[in-house]
Amino acid sequence: MQPFSNSASERRRILLIDDHPFMRMGLAQYLNAQPDMTVCAEAADPREAMAMVEKTNPDLVLTDLNLPGKGGLELIKDLRAMYPKLPILVLSMHDEPHYAPRVLRAGARGYLMKSEPVSRLACGIRDVFKGRVVVSERMSSLILEIFAGKNGTDNSLPEARLSDRELEILALVGSAHSTRRIGERLSISMKTVEAHRSNIKQKLGISSSQELVRYAICWAQEGGFRAENLAKIA
Numbered sequence: 001m002q003p004f005s006n007s008a009s010e011r012r013r014i015l016l017i018d019d020h021p022f023m024r025m026g027l028a029q030y031l032n033a034q035p036d037m038t039v040c041a042e043a044a045d046p047r048e049a050m051a052m053v054e055k056t057n058p059d060l061v062l063t064d065l066n067l068p069g070k071g072g073l074e075l076i077k078d079l080r081a082m083y084p085k086l087p088i089l090v091l092s093m094h095d096e097p098h099y100a101p102r103v104l105r106a107g108a109r110g111y112l113m114k115s116e117p118v119s120r121l122a123c124g125i126r127d128v129f130k131g132r133v134v135v136s137e138r139m140s141s142l143i144l145e146i147f148a149g150k151n152g153t154d155n156s157l158p159e160a161r162l163s164d165r166e167l168e169i170l171a172l173v174g175s176a177h178s179t180r181r182i183g184e185r186l187s188i189s190m191k192t193v194e195a196h197r198s199n200i201k202q203k204l205g206i207s208s209s210q211e212l213v214r215y216a217i218c219w220a221q222e223g224g225f226r227a228e229n230l231a232k233i234a
Contacts, residue, residue, distance in 0.1 A: 012036060014059065015061045017043045018067075031062075040056045049063070049075060049079075060128060062091055071164075073164040074164070074165075076103065076106040080106065087128045088107065089111075090110065095113075097139065098159055100139050104133065110128055110135060111139075112134065162200060162204075165186075169200065173212065176217070
């Protein structure tokens with residue numbers, strides 16, 4: 001890849017990655033309306049994204065996390081390994097406290113939620129180009145403490161015990177995806193999905209599949225859900 005231009009007069013070229021065509025269309029319209037940005041390519045999954053990076057040489061990658069195949073976190077790791085100077089910004093519906101630390105560790109430069117005002121996106125992209133890390137104000141101090149190792153805030157969340165793949169599967173279970181559907185979406189076997197589900201239950205202290213589904217649904221809907229609250233919906 002060629003070095004990125006620092007000229008403020010040039011429109012920055014952005015690669016959009018999201019598996020929903022309507023979401024990509026709306027984002028492209030918004031970004032193309034900015035005086036200093038343009039969408040150079042779009043992709044619906046990690047495999048297509050890697051090909052588009054090689055083909056179009058973007059200045060920034062804007063990606064969702066919930067992607068078919070390898071998933072967004074693995075895509076970030078792959079991009080970081082192959083294109084270490086390419087900035088990556090995540091735009092996701094997932095609750096920020098659960099995902100932002102993982103996203104930054106994987107190599108992205110920021111995390112924005114889709115529920116934020118649309119103007120925040122353009123500002124966030126510009127901040128990334130200025131070398132800043134982009135997260136919400138409520139996450140800034142927390143992430144600094146986590147990465148500085150000053151406290152166990154990150155590990156205090158039960159979900160912090162899960163691997164990136166296990167967290168992704170927990171989110172899909174919380175979205176009412178069956179084992180078969182999860183396997184199809186992530187391109188893994190049903191046996192592998194069941195193994196991950198078993199590991200999730202063990203790490204979260206959950207004894208049954210029904211309990212796991214209840215936990216996942218509440219976790220996905222409430223963001224900060226804890227196992228001790230299971231009795232409220234049992």
